[in-house]
Structures are given as structure tokens and as C-alpha cells.
Amino acid sequence: MKQNIRFNLNGKPVSLEVDPTRALLWVLRYELGLTGTKYGCGEALCGACTVVVGRQAVRSCSVEMKDVAGKDVTTIEGLAKDGTLHPLQQAFVDHDALQCGYCTPGMIMSSYALLLDKPHPSRGEILEYMDSNLCRCGAHKRIVEAIEATAKAA
């Protein structure tokens, strides 16, 4: 049964007639045209689909639409403001913190939530927080350095 669900997406209000049990990932990718959020595993095991709801990083493959009703949802497309990259995005560029780039949106959204919660995390805290975001190319070292540099500059 479809329901009307409203939420804020990247700062703009959205109103959708949608099955409330649909996964946010598929709605973002196939209904709202935001393909920056990626499918990787479908079971919240890889982090490629990470978006931020409120101030929390969530796996959009495992979040139902009813759970985002009334909330603020931020995706990778919503981080840059007025054509200026978010400092984390800039740090990922500057540190070459990506290779194939497929896990990158999830990496950035997870670290964005980490820094919202803890602006100056230790290396240990970064490793622990990011542990369930998988990267197959092995860009881990640069990703950690990018997060550290962003935190340091903040």
C-alpha cells in the first residue's frame, strides 16, 4: 500500500507516494534520480549506499521509507554547496583517496557523519567508525589521511 511520505532531501522538501517498506536506496536511485548512492551488497555489510539521516550515517539499502518520514536526508549530491566542495570532498580529491570511486560516496557520507558527531577523532576512532565501509581497491590509507586532514583543518 502506497503512502504519502514527506522528508527533506539535501535541504529540499520531497513528497512521494511510495510503499513505506521500500528501501530508501531504490527510491533515491530509481525514483529521485540520485545515483550517487550505490548498491553494493543489499544487506548493510559494505557501506556503499551510506547516506546521512539527521546526523546519523545509515545504510540506505536497509532503511525503509517510513523511517525517513519527516527527517533530513543528505546524500553525496547534497554535500557541495554553491559549487564549492565540502571540505571532506576536497580532502578526498587532494589526498587521492579513491580509485575506482564506487565506494567513495559511502566513504564520504560515513566520514561526514563521523565528523558531525566527533569533529576531532583519533586515528583509532576513525578506523573503528569506518570499519564496516568496504573498499576493494585498497584506498584505505588515503581515506584515513583525508579524514584526518579535514578534521585537523576544521
Place this chain on the structure above:
Amino acid sequence: MKTDALNPQSRYAGYLAADFSDRAPTESLLEHDRREFLKLVGGGIIVLMTFDPAAAAQREGGFAGRHELPHDFNAFLRIGEDGRVTGFTGKIEMGQGVITSLAQMLADELAVPLDAVHMVMGDTDLCPWDMGTFGSMTTRFFGPALRAAAAEAKAVLIELAAESLQIPKERLRAKDGAICTDGQQKITYAELAHGKQILRHVMNAPIENPADFTVIGKSALRKDSLDKVTGKAQYAGDVREPGMLFARILRPPAHGAKLISVDVAAARAVEGAQVVHEGNLIAVLHRQPDSAEAALAQIKAQYDRPAAVADDKSIFDHLLKVAPPHGETVAQGGDLQAGREAARAAVEEQYLNSYVAHAPIEPHTALAKVEGDKATIWASTQTPFALREAAATLLGVSPPNVRVIVPFVGGGFGGKSNIQQALEAVRLAKITGKHVQVGWTREEEFFYDTFRPAAVVKVQAGLDNAGLITFWDYGVYFAGERGAAQFYHVPNHRTSSYGSGWGDSASAHPFATGPWRAPGNNTNTFARESHIDALAARAGMDPVEFRLKNLADAKMRGVLQAVAEKFGWTPAKAPSGRGYGVACGMDAGAYVAHMAEVEVDKNSGAVRVKRVVCAQNMGLCINPEGARLQMEGAITMGMGYALSEEVQFTGGEIHDSNFDTYTLPHFSWLPDIETVIIDAPDSPAQGGGEPAIIGMGAVIANAIFDATGARLRQLPMTPERVKKGIVSGE
């Protein structure tokens, strides 16, 4: 007399990551005749280039004589009427960074900023035929041809400028997108190219002077990073066509299982679902992928399963049982019997590694659009032209009627040479007349992966009293021979390969196997370098000292000494309790040496890699920062096959369906990684995407031995296996 001999045929099969010798390339863009091509490509200065990777490899003593090249050209560049430089190549970008390093080569030669160069990659309509992106070949074989083409374009520009400015060519040079004199006079590429169409063809690579390079050899930030950090970068699953449907396909529970009965009625009843049932293909199509998935779950199917011939424990016995009785000789020299008699101590061991998945984070995905006798396919693939051929055959049309476009690829590692998902999309598009996207689930990705093959290596070797290796007898089963030939100074030696990693050995395995980053070499380097370490221990010598004593190759000695210096290695006989390991190897023309420090929890058997240092000699390094990234990535990825990655199966049934049971390296594993790139600008550029992964099994195994005295001879070195090794006191 030393009679080192390489078998060219089999050597080639081991060298390349995929074998396309059975697929004759058609003519490329160049299915159009040249006049038509020129019409398509537009105005400006166009330089076609022809290069022959097989010949290039032959020159360096690698694989020899076997590839039919396109009759015409493999790539080209254009300086458009707007002055912009565009390179066209059938290579694809999957994270290895060639979109940047290839552009750097063009920018350097043409004296334009890197961001003025545009690369068009992996589009079969726009790019000439290419065999595929694998084998760390893009930079080393493609690079020189590309630079030659750019040099030719520059020569044309200078000729045009000389005429236009009425100044002798000798006084002109290229600078910042213009041809200029030392004084005030200059004319831009756009002005020179405007209203013209000039065609040139380059056949030979130039002799380069590295001192002239301005962009090459200097680190450049990736050209693709801006799109990748903003979510704009498009992958195959991000392409949308009006009215497209998403397909989920019914899969058997095990490889080899046969469908006995199926009931699709309930799936048909799902609103908006379209069921396809044609021969062995049963699929549900829906506008929404999750609805297609839900409808597929309504299908009831029964299968007949064949008896399992092996599981992940018995596979090694099975492989030895089905192995051909006689191996192919990869390398041999001296007199093995004399070497055995000269030995005062001998070590004989067997090394094993399990099946390993590619597990790119982007699963295989494709969108197919079939209209009349034409088709367009957007696919995550390493082999767009092989896909075009196969899709054309499937559709019964000629290859030029099929256009394959490869957007960014979310990791390949050899696994995306498999084009199955794209052919499924094509078949469904043809049947339904709709545009169809097939995006594999993670479970399908594990099920249909062309795994790195399980393999066995048997080694016998002996020492004299001085610590010199007197003989080396090495047999590799089912990994293939890349990296099998040893490079130590051993007077009497033989290296044999029994069954290759894939292809003709398919029947040995319960499912598909295929090339995996540095195919075969991870297995071979694990076995060789573990065994060398065992010999060092038997000789009572420090493992680095032992290697140097038995190494004559100057480049290998160079990387070993460089890594030892960076690591701060001090000599000690293993096991020293320090947890230090060393390994050497060669891959894709590059020399590489690793050192690692590990900590082993003797109660649980858990291994923590604290530090990895890697030195690599890859000849001329186009983009040092890009090369470091590749090395770091290879080291990090390599910890997985060393410590945790192992496909669990019973016969054709794959028990791993997601990342909960199949463990990739995680952030918390991250060691301190340091890389050393040996400065060798006078040597040709070699492969950089693969070499640094090959030593990861051995360097960790040797470090575990140094820490505990336990010699691990099976990959991955899981806590259970490490604990067992410690307890048994081996």
C-alpha cells in the same frame, strides 16, 4: 651448459590476464572506411597510431608471437578545431588511474595543461579495437604509441605554424597550447587546426629523453576525482533510458544443477511484472529492481543437483588427482640430478591456496537497448570489444551494429572480463523489446565470479654447505605459470606447470575460474618465497642475507636492498621473535620486494599486520603518486587473500553469498604502509597495477614464521590455521 628456455605459447597464456586468441578482432572503428571515419571524427589534426603489444612484449623477453592485431590502428588522438586534445582508446578506467596517466602523456608531449586533455575510453563506436584492459599493459605497451602519436601531432602543428608565421620550424616550439618563437610570436592550436582536417599515421614509438618530460614523472591528481567525490561519476547501473526495465534472473542453487520443474504463475500476478521464460532463461522484469526481486521470490523451482566432487577441504586432493601427468616446462637449466647430489640439505614442501573472489564493490551491471538490428550496451566490463563480438553473435547482427559503452567501472581485478551480465541484458532486451538493465546482486556476484583458482605448488630444493641453492624443482598445479619461473641464481633448476589457471583446466574446478589481479603470481610468489625462507632457516641464515647470497639479478637485488633500508632490517636468523618477513617477486615487467612486521596472538592465532614496506622498480614511472596509490591498494587488497579470503563451497554450491562470511580487508586492519619507487627513467615503463600484490601471502607467512616458528603453507592464514601451526610446532 645453461639452457634456459621459455615456452612462448604457454608463457603467453600465463602472462596475459585473459586469452582472446580464439577471437579474431574485427576491424575497428575502421569498419567504416577511412573516408567515413574522417567524416565521423570531424575536423582538426588527427593522428592514428598502431602499436603491437605482442611485439613490445617480445622485445622485453615476455610473451611472444600470438596476437592478430587490427589491420589499421588501435588508438588515435585529435586536436580539434577548438584546440582541444582528445585521446581515444578502447581501454577502460576501473580505478587503476589510466584516465590520468594516459592524459599526462598527451599533455606532456603537446605542452598543454593536463586538464586540457580529454580521454574517450571504452566506447566501441568511437574508439578503435582493443583486446581489453588487463595484465598491467595499458601504460607499458600503449603509452609509447600514444606519446609517438602526440609527437607526430606536434610536428604537424609546428609545420603549420612555420607556414603560417613564415618562420623556420627550427625556431618554433610548443608551449601552453600554442606554437611559439622565443620572442613574441605565437599561434594557438585552435587557430592552426581550424578549418583543416589533417590525417597522420604513426607506426613506431619514438626514442624519448626523460629529461624532456614535464608532466610525466610528476604526480598528478586524478582527472576523475571531482566526479567521483560528488556522485556525478556514472557507472553502468547509473545509466537511465526512458521506459527501461530492471531484470532479476532465476538462478540455480548450485553450478551444474538442472531445472526439473518451475512455476512462474505467482510472479506473473505481481503488478507491473513481466515474466520471461525462454529455454533456460527465466527472469522477471519490472520498472523497479526491488519489485522485480520480490516477484522473482514468488517463483517455485525444483532442481536436480549433481553429486559434489569436492568441497573447500578436499579440493586440493581432487586437483592433484585430475592434474595432467606431465607438466609444461616453464623454465629449466643445468642438471637437476647433479644439483640433488651436490645438496647437503634438502627441503620439500607443498603449498596450497583456496579459491578467492574478485568481489569488486560494484557488481556486474549492464543496460541493453536493442532497436531493430542495432544495439547499445552500457556495461561494467574490462573487455568492451569482446562483449561487442559476443552480443553481435547473440543478436545475429554484424559487430558494427552493436555499440558498447563502458562508463566508469567500479573495480574489476580481472573479474570483469566476464561479460555474462551484459549478454543476459541483451538477450532479455531482444526477447521483450524493452531496454533492460541487469544488475547482479551480491549473491549473484559471488555465484558467477570467475574465482582465482585453488592451486597446489610442490617444491623441492637443496643447499650446499655455503648456503647456496644447488637445485630447485618446482611444480605448480592449476595456478598458471605467471610468476612461476624463479629468478635466483640456481645452477640446476626446473619449473613445470600442470594445468593452467583457467580455460583448458575448467573441468578441474566445480565452477568458473579466471584471472585475478596478477593472475597466478600470488600463488607462485607465495610458494617460492615461503620456500626460499624455509631454505634460509635450514641454512641458519638471515632471510635477506640468504636471498642476496643467491641473487645475481641487479634489479632484484636493488629492490631488496631498497626495501631493507626503508624498513630498517637488521640481520637475524628466523624465527627471531620479531615478526619480520621478506618476499621478492616479479610481475608485469616490474621488480618488487616486500617487508612486513606482524604481531601474532598465540592463543587465538589472529595475525595483526603492523607495517608493510614495498619497493618497486617499474621502469619509467609516469605518475609516481598514481603508482604509489596502486601499490598501497595492492598491499591492502593482498592482506585479504593472505589472511581471510577463501570461498567456501560444496561441489557447485557456493556458501558465501555476501560480505558477512567472506571477509575483505577492513579499515581496522590497516597497517603502516610505506612505498619506495626506484627511480629508473631510462627503462621502459612497466606494469604498476598488479606487482605489489604478489608478495603479500609470502611476506606475511614469513613474518608469522619469524614471530612464532610456525610455517604456514596454506592461504589464507586464518586464525585457526595459524593456531594449528603454532600448536603442532611445525
